[in-house]
Amino acid sequence: MRILVAEDAPDMNRLIVKTLKKSGYSVDACLDGEEALSFLAGADYDALILDVMMPKLDGFALLARIRAEGNTTPALFLTARDAVADRVKGLDLGADDYLVKPFDFEELLARIRAMTRKSAGLASNLLTLADLTVDTERRTVRRGSREVALLPKEYTILETLLRNAGRVISRERLENQIWNYEYSGSSNNVDGYISRLRKKLDCEGEPRLLHTIRGVGWVLREGEPSP
Secondary structure, three states, X not given: OEEEEEOOOHHHHHHHXXXXXXXXXXXXXXXXXXXXXXXXXXXXXXXXXXXXXXXXXOHXXXXXXXXXXXXXXXXXXXXXXXXXXXXXHHHHOOOOEEEEOOOOHHHHHHHHHHHHHXXXXXXXXXXXXXXXXXEOOXXXXXXXXXXXXXXXXXXXXXXXXXXXXXXXXXXXXXXXXXOOOOOOOOOOHHHHHHHHHHHHHOOOOOEOOEEEEOOOEEEEOOOOEOO
16 A cells, blocks of 8 residues: 655654555655645545644645545544544545554554545455455455465555455556655566565465466466466
8 A cells, every 4th residue: 555644844754754654555655735736646546644833735625635636545644633623624634544643553554445445435444355355554464274474565565455355457557566766676567576576465275366477467366276
């Protein structure tokens, strides 16, 4: 999952980014609302973490603008302002959650999981397909009775495909989920991650779950046993 952090305090910004990356998220970060708009114009995000008091364009104005444009990405406000009127304003503008500084980073992570789960229409942190189960809180994967050990980017690909089970996901969308704007490597790396993921996911005799749609992308769905 890819998250945009817009927080004008550099130290707090770095701490949030470090925490999110450690938890397996792909993260872009900026220090003001206008820069956040530029990021939003160039990429799709699964969640937004927005400071209210930012220069150039504050968090309230930023969210109001993108909601007016039809952007429904889950958004959480971070702010030192804990007045009820401020919380009501943020929620009325279309925020999904509101966290007052100082806060515990474990709570921030839990709130991100909750609002992205709600956005996806999920009742729990478990994603399933056939005998495949992914726990998005613990980031564990099981296929039947066996545990599947994945590298962070392999896990991100699997979670993206499983959240969209039955729908073909393009190379561009997977790249968008895996890497932030700082990445400058080859897009062929996606093929390598997919290849390794398939070997770990679809063992001999098990129904094939990961399918390649040539020229289009990849899809996770039930299929024939693996050769």
